[in-house]
Amino acid sequence: MKRFTAVMFVAMLATTLLTGCPAPSPTPQVVEKVVTQVVEKEVVKEVIVTPTPVPTPAPVMISGFPTSDENEAKTAQAAFDAADKGQPDPAWKGKKFTIGVYSGGQRGPISGPLYFWRGKFEELTGATYDIVEIPFAELREKIFTDLQTGTGTYDVIINCSNYYGDYIYNDWIVPIDKYFDDPRMPKWDRDSIAPAVANLMKWGDTWYGTNNDHDAQVLYYRRDIIESPEWQAKFKEETGHDMPVAMDTWEDVLEIAKFFNGKDWNGDGDPDNGIALHLKVGGQGFFHFMAISAPYVVLPYPGDPPTKVTKYHNVYWFDPETMEPLINSPGHVRALEMVLALSKAGSPAMWGWSLGEAWADFLSGNAVMTFSWGDVGSLSQDPTQSVIMGKLGARGIPGTKHPYDREKGQFLDLEKPNFVGNQVGCSWHPVISEYADDPDLAYYFMAWQDSADQPLERGLWLDRR
Numbered sequence: 001m002k003r004f005t006a007v008m009f010v011a012m013l014a015t016t017l018l019t020g021c022p023a024p025s026p027t028p029q030v031v032e033k034v035v036t037q038v039v040e041k042e043v044v045k046e047v048i049v050t051p052t053p054v055p056t057p058a059p060v061m062i063s064g065f066p067t068s069d070e071n072e073a074k075t076a077q078a079a080f081d082a083a084d085k086g087q088p089d090p091a092w093k094g095k096k097f098t099i100g101v102y103s104g105g106q107r108g109p110i111s112g113p114l115y116f117w118r119g120k121f122e123e124l125t126g127a128t129y130d131i132v133e134i135p136f137a138e139l140r141e142k143i144f145t146d147l148q149t150g151t152g153t154y155d156v157i158i159n160c161s162n163y164y165g166d167y168i169y170n171d172w173i174v175p176i177d178k179y180f181d182d183p184r185m186p187k188w189d190r191d192s193i194a195p196a197v198a199n200l201m202k203w204g205d206t207w208y209g210t211n212n213d214h215d216a217q218v219l220y221y222r223r224d225i226i227e228s229p230e231w232q233a234k235f236k237e238e239t240g241h242d243m244p245v246a247m248d249t250w251e252d253v254l255e256i257a258k259f260f261n262g263k264d265w266n267g268d269g270d271p272d273n274g275i276a277l278h279l280k281v282g283g284q285g286f287f288h289f290m291a292i293s294a295p296y297v298v299l300p301y302p303g304d305p306p307t308k309v310t311k312y313h314n315v316y317w318f319d320p321e322t323m324e325p326l327i328n329s330p331g332h333v334r335a336l337e338m339v340l341a342l343s344k345a346g347s348p349a350m351w352g353w354s355l356g357e358a359w360a361d362f363l364s365g366n367a368v369m370t371f372s373w374g375d376v377g378s379l380s381q382d383p384t385q386s387v388i389m390g391k392l393g394a395r396g397i398p399g400t401k402h403p404y405d406r407e408k409g410q411f412l413d414l415e416k417p418n419f420v421g422n423q424v425g426c427s428w429h430p431v432i433s434e435y436a437d438d439p440d441l442a443y444y445f446m447a448w449q450d451s452a453d454q455p456l457e458r459g460l461w462l463d464r465r
Contacts, residue, residue, distance in 0.1 A: 064119045066106075080120050084451035086186040092441050093126030100143060100154035102428065103133035108356075109375055110158060110213065110428050121448070127441055129156075137282035147172040152435030156442045159209060160426035161200040167431070168203045174432040175206050179443045186444070186451040200427050208431050210446040215425025217291045219247060219371040220362065220380075223393030225265055226256070235259055248417045250292060250338050250398050253369065257345035260368045268365075274345035276367035278358035287424045290316075291371065293335030294420035295399040297326065312407040330411070331404035363388060371397065373425055397422055 059066040062073035104111040114131050122128045132154065134142050144166065146153045157173075167173045179185050190198065193211055201209035225231055226245055235243040238259065244252035253275075261274030279285050298316050301308040308314065311321050318325055326332065343350060346367060350358060355372070362370040363379055363386040370376065379385050380392045399417035404410070412418075430446045432439050 061119075064123065066116060066119070076116070083448065084186040084188075085124060085448065086182075086444065087184050088125045088444065089184050089440065090126075092438070092444070095127040095438060095441055096129060097127070097155035097436065097438060097442055097445075098130045098132060098153060099156045099158065099430075100132050100134055100146075101158040102139060102160075102426075103135050105133070114158075117449070121445065124448070125441070125444065129445065136284060147433065147435070150435055152433060152437070154433055155436035155438070156430050156432060156445065158212075158428050159431045160428065161209070162426070164200075164203060164208070167208070172434050173208050174434060174436065174439050174443075175208055176210070176432065176443055176446070177207050179440075179447065180207075184440070184444065186447040188447055188450045196423055197427060200423075201429055209429040211450040212429035213427055214423070215287075215373055215427045216421075216423045217288065217371055217373055217397055217425070218377075218394050219253065219369065219397060220376050221247070221369045221393045221395075222365075222388065222391055224391040225260070225368055226393060231260075231265065247395060247398055249400050250295075250342075251400065251402075253398055254338065254341055254345065257342060257369055261345040265368065266365050272365075273347050273361065273367040274369065275342055276346055276353075276358045276361040276370040277339075277343060277350050278353045278355045279339075279343060279351045280354050283354050284425075288371065289335065289339060290424045291397050291422050292338055293332050294397075294422060295418045296335045296338075296403050297329065297331035298420045299403055299405060299418065312405070326406075329404065329406065331406075334402070334404065334411070360385075 060068040062068070062070060063077050065073045065076050067073050067076075099114060101111045101114060106112055106115045111131065111133050114129075118129065118131075139160065140163065143154065143157055143159075143163070145151075147167075147170070159167075159173075188211060190207070190211075193201075194214070197211075197214050201207060201211070226243070232243045232245070235256075239255070243256060243259075247253050247256065257274030259274070260272070262271045264271055266272050277285070277288065294316065299313050300306040301310060301313040309320060311319060316326065347361065350361075353361070358370060359372065359376055359379065361367050362376065365387045377392065377394065381389050383389065396419070399419035401414045401417050402411045403414070403418045405412050430449070432442045432446070436442050
């Protein structure tokens, strides 16, 4: 910049002198020289080198399965061979339908098995399907918009079971009872499904969905750390009492998480986390809140049966007599306070974590605890995603000794914890859109993926974890 200023000054001085003297030389010669110097100084040439794109390799295929794992292919082939296949309609050959599904990726949960088994479905029926992955935060909006407008983008929806009320009220999905005795269709064992889960696939006595993913949450922990005599001794030294290893209550979980948070308990030289949660807005964290809050909110009926629903017993969302929402009731508020306390016993980044990121923090050995669905158990044994193989402990979702009694208007002080079983989550399973082009073909796909003779396929199929 200094040199540029100097050049301009010289140019101005030369112009002044030439104007004051009757010299015959024209001024453009001087200006031309100065401009040439400035341009030479200011022009910068930038060369951008674009690398030659590397072609994406074709997926490795073994026996028609997109996998490089021979054992996985062998197990899957055995499941395929054992599956009831019905009598595929020759008219289906060459047809195509579309499946809308949560975006877990080509090897991830829920969506992954659709890719894994597509080739075998084509081999079996001569038909195929497109897969449309939808992020969880957009799932309800995109599915409902498609159904409300009658667009019919999706023939089959791998459905979150809490959508059923809207589906049924608007006649958006197809009953499937009529297919059960159709000789074209594979047979699947409805009686083998736990009643609480089967109820998620029905409305009244009418079936709409087929068996797939059964959601319930459990508490996972590092067994090698929690059960370590050395760490138990340090806990007692710091707190003055034994570590509540059983973790029967959320209060126990919180105390242990706070103890381990910030300590280098995994020996990597860095402070580690007490617990890993996924708290990102728009994610699936509300399911986890339900698991925490239930024992603070739900009280069993004191008589027989204990599952009887009354105004004050076995209710969670609404007062059954007035339909007043209970989400702001003291039990729910106490549970929310517990979530906030737990969030301080782990990484502050968890407020932006999606489900997979919270799992990754635990599986990478950076958190003592997490609570979530069954995925964590199987992922912990996957050497490509976990460093804690053989170190996992698990227990049912904890309870609390201090639930809120709405009838008495006070928190209780119980001798034993109040436990509430849960099946929180989507319990993902397929349903047929009212706008499906070929409902028969859609149902064949649904029944085949859960035929009664393929228990191995359930581990690898739509809920392959």
